[in-house]
Amino acid sequence: MRRTGILSNRWKNLWRSVPKVVFNDYQFHKIENLDSLPYYDVDNSVPEFYKCVNETLSQLQLETLDEFDLVSNYGSEFRKSVNKIVDFCCARNVKRFSLVLRDSEDDCRFWIFQNSFYINKHFTDINLRHCLIYPFVTISSNNLINLSIGESQIQGSLIKKNILSGSPVLKSLTFEYCKASLLDIHSTSLENLQLIGFSSDEEDEDFVTIKAPNIMSLKIVGKMYVSDILLEDVSSLKVASLDFLIPRNLDTIHKREQKNVLRGLIQSLQHVERIQIGYSCNKVLSRLDEKGFMKLMTVIWEVLMTNKLKLNKNGNHVFFEVDLGLTVQELEKAEEEAGYGSMFLKMMKMF
Template identity: 35%
Template sequence: MLTKELVEEEIRFEDKDEDLISKLPDCILVEIVSRLPTTKEAIRTGTLSKRWKHLWTSVSNLVFLDHNENKFVFDFFSFVDKTLTQRPRLKLYTFRLHTYYNSRLYGSHIQNWIRYVVSCNVEHLILRLWNRGHRNEFPLGQFVFINSCFTHITLSCCALNPTGAISWKNLRKLCIAFGKFDEDFIENVSSGSPVLETLELKYCYGYKRLNITSKSVKNLVFDGYMHASYNDIIEFNAPNILTLTVQDVLVLTKFLLLNVSSLVEAHLDYTIPSWEYVTTIEEAEEEMLKGFILNLRHVKHLKVGISCSKVWFPLWML
């Protein structure tokens, strides 16, 4: 049971903590606010006191997540517009945008947001843009493909057809998801990204060959492939990569490793789905895994995940 003395002591302790927090410099408080999960939560800290009211305008991370696929679209876009209008053009570390949109109504809004964050020298650009009711990818302006501030880029459902050269001089990691591109795009990325180390491709399509000859790219993650044709054959040539991961669902006939002579570590954890017009799915799985094993004999560390185990164990017993 709490006595009067204990309650008074607890109050004095809480007051002491509150005083300590209020004495922190603005730069520390801004860092605290910047680490909140979303920008909306960062703005809400302004209700704590007058001192906190404008701290959010100096945050280095902007995170806007729209999970309402079928409602409140106008509210979300109005909120982002207002937020970026109130924030000065200060240096940005991360800009993360996840939203459903209608290209006719809100495409120009998104273009303006991207221009704003690029003008703030953003380093981490993360875009997940789902075009409501359409399969067309979001068209990125050429200014996105020429930027020396980017260090990490994630592009989901974005059109990858730059009108000119690609220049990402400080880019170290590139993730592309649900995007269409041709063989030339990857070669342009390699030539225009001299320090790129990691490339992740998730359910991308439009290409038949991945030719990665850059000496800087050391890690490749091939995270699923799905297109209209099951008969696709992907050729992969990357003589300088050190690690390779092939995972998730592969809707294709073959994945041919042409040259991975520098590879040290590989992880295989993929599945080939059953389709009505594919009568020899087991043979296709076995043939693909055999091809991988033969081309990965020199690899020091080979991990075969549970998805491949039903094929791996019969092969291992041979």
């Protein structure tokens, strides 16, 4: 018993030297059923949570942290507390930084103003939700590899000048339920671009245009509140994953336009090596059995002839993966051996 007690005392303060710190306010809500907690609810437990976070950070001893992760409800009254958290992470040279805030109003979202955040050589991964990036400061992060921004408005000039120009080794860029009309991305290092839900920031132009000549992987999933998705330049693209849904209750979107969006995307992706069609897009795909749309049928023939259809789990989405590669002669032979409509119906039964 004595030895156990000594061991406990030695372990008591070891948490002060942990390289990874994770905070989630769900543990502070004083309700039995967390499912009944409103998504944007600033109750009495939130001030207690931020107080605990700052007290805990003040006792950490390591000068460098590998990872910092915070998820919490947020209101403007907690801006000072969150500023202290950002200052702490910059001072402790955090490598992987994640700040996920939940708020109810655009005007109370958290602005990141600290220069030490934007001019930082230690960040390798940044994940921000409901945070606004200061548009007049250019990010200078020579080691930043993965950047994910959610629930924010992204200006085209902000991406090109403020984010990409100062991130020479950035490989993956994710926008989750953000607003923009133009994604002009000419970074030579960026390989992967992901849109997880999206909407346009233009009142008279409810579509999004993507110019990203150097990316090799493009993923478009989630609810897209746009009337069209235009791929103006994705000439280096090798893999495309499509599993998006355009809400039918959107005033500017019609049922016919949903399949036109998918049709246009597939026509713009004729040069890629692999297309992954998810469940949501497959529903729309079934309405594209129209005479004259032969390029889509090329994909279908190749799936049936080579039996390369397979399920591929990617995050929370399931894709039907299609590998391109048949020659024109093989496709013409497939067209002769099976009817246009029957081939499509057989493929739909496979799904």
